[in-house]
Amino acid sequence: MREHVRPAPDGEVETLVAFGADDVxxxxxxxxxxxxxxxxxxxxAGLARAQARFVEGAAERGFALRESSAPPASFLERPGVPAQVLDAVGAHGESFLRDQPSAVVALGAPQPPGRRLVFNFHMDTVGPHLPPLVENGVxxxxxxxxxxxxxVAALLGAAAAFAEDPFLAEEIEVLVTSxxxxxxxxxxVYGTRWVVESGWVGRLMVFAEPTGARVxxxxxxxxxxxxTVRGLDSTDDHPYDGHNATLALSxxxxxxxxxxxPMAERLGAKICLSGLxxxxxxxxxYGSxxxxxxxxxxxxxxxxxxAAAVERVLPMVADEVARRFGSNPVARQLVRDWSQVVRLDWLKRGLPPLANRDETMERLLKDAGLPRHDAIGDGSAFTCDAIWAAGPGRYVVACGPGxxxxxxxxxxxxxxxxxxxxEYAGRCRDLVRRxxxxARGTAGPA
Known part of the structure; x- marks a missing residue:
């Protein structure tokens, strides 16, 4: 890791935190x-192995381990836990959460949350795993x-800031939570929510998600x-003996x-009709x-x-199927047993959205080259685990490269x-210094 200066496209000087061979x-x-x-x-178990390597590499760059932990099973008894998580815990047993720790590393002396800047990123990925390749700078x-x-870029940026300004270690604390x-x-629900409720929060919390370096x-x-439909199957020899799940679900x-x-359009929400x-x-x-x-x-x-509309629709569907297909042999069993074989449930519900503003922190971010963007206005906002971080005295944002x-x-x-x-590492370095x-009081009151 080293500072690298080169001309920007507009002719101004642009300072990056260039990755050394060991960083790459x-x-x-x-x-x-x-x-x-x-x-x-x-x-x-793959996550725990990666976290150990992350902590090791962070220590080599001056970071101290503040905490490595996972929540107890009782933590998942709280509202808002998706059914998929509970299913995974049931499939893997007690070792599931133990194998999914969060890691918190830090630069600087411990500080109260008001003098703390937090960068958060998630170590888990979607599947399938793809091995890395570096080719032509990509x-x-x-x-x-x-x-x-x-x-990693956020962490290297913070390390560069502390290397350039050693007095930061006495003034602020910078956390990187993986x-x-x-x-x-x-x-x-078992990562960021656990870290936040364990007290690892700050005045400014930056979730390093890809936003084009916009806030x-x-x-x-x-x-x-x-x-879901859970009824009886049948074959083409007796096609009218089954509960036709295809008809019900379509x-x-x-x-x-x-x-x-239309309702989602009016409310500014998005509907994904995802899988049948x-x-x-x-x-x-197929009866199921x-x-x-x-x-x-x-x-x-x-x-x-x-949510109320979803729950109103299913009885309407039952009535419509009965009205349109009540005398049709294809739907006979389905109409007769609808209330026993068709049901609605929620895989996740009750999660909090994030919406916050903070003039002081917005100015610091902008001055570091990370401008605020109205992501709701143009539909570019997305769902991520930053939703758990909001709270009094915090400004929570998603901001990252790409x-x-x-x-x-x-x-x-x-x-x-x-x-x-x-470039993002350079902006994170500038943000830490600002x-x-x-925090020293030279940039105005909070």
Whole structure:
């Protein structure tokens, strides 16, 4: 890691934190660790191995370990825990949470939250695992931009700031929190939520998610309703003896789209009609199946209205199927037993969206080259585990290099240019120094 100065495209001088060969090797090593979320079929123990390597590399760059821990099983008895998480705990047993620790490393003497700057990134990835490759200054592989690359860049930027200004160690504390449980629908409930409620919070909290180095201070939360059919199958020899799940779920999908689409548009929410499955054979009536939706929202009132609409729709579907197909032999068993075989449940619900503003911290971020962006206004805001970090005296933002779409996050083509990571590291260094100046009282009151 070293400072590197080069001309910017507009002719101004641009200062980066250039990655040394050892920094690139460390990042590549972290990316080589298979940390696919257990909710997407990954080995839970892979996360703990990666966290150990992260802590080791952070220590080599001057960071002290503040905490490495995972929540107790009772932590998941709280509201807002997605069903997928509970299913994973049930499948893997007591070792699941133990294998998913969060790591908190720090520079500077311990400080109260008001003099603390926190960078957060998630170590888990979507599947499948993709081994890293560095080619022509571009880093390819799982976690390149979402989210190991941005996390390492933020850490290197903070280390550069403390190296340039040793007095920062007496004035502020900078934490880097590496967490599990962001991907796969886990929503941060055993990672960021645990770290935040353990007290590892700060006056400014930056989640190093790919936003094009723009500050998003609003993040959507999401809820997932599921319509299931659990009835009897039948074959093409007796096709009318089964509960036709394909008919039930396709009717539900159409009516939910009809009702929720315009409502979500009015409320500023997003509806993803995501998955319908019964079976693939041409000569079988499937009596079981499920339909899932994902509903992203930016305020609780909108979520409540949309959830109530979902719950109104299913009885409407039952009535419509009975009215349209009550005398049709294909639907006979389904109509007769609808209330016994069709049900609605929620895989996740009640999660808090993030929306906050802070003039002082916005100015510090902007002066460090990280401008605020109205992500709700243009629809670029997304769901991430920053939703758990909001609280009095905190400004919580998502801000990192690259973009979810432009850099192929969640695809086999995920990549990030090392220069983009270096630029982000340079901005993080500048942000740390400006935060230190503000804490000393030279940048105005909080």
């Amino acid at each position: 090797a460390w990042l590549v090593d972290l990316m080589g660790q298979d940390t696919v979320s257990p909710l997407e079929g990954g080995d839970p 880093l390819h592989g799982r976690g390149a931009v979402d989210d190991k690359g941005p996390g 967490v599990p449980g962001e991907e796969g629908g886990a929503m941060g 998003f201070d609003a993040c959507s939360a999401a809820m997932t309703p599921r319509v 009717m539900a999908a159409c009516r939910l789209t009809e009702v929720l689409g 499955h019964t079976g693939t054979s041409h000569n079988r009536v 199946g499920e339909l899932r939706l994902n509903i992203a929202y930016y305020d609780v009132a909108a979520a409540d209205e949309l 973009g979810l779409d432009t850099n192929g996050a969640h695809t086999a083509q995920e990549f990030v240019a090392l220069r983009d990571l270096e 935060f230190g100046a503000w």
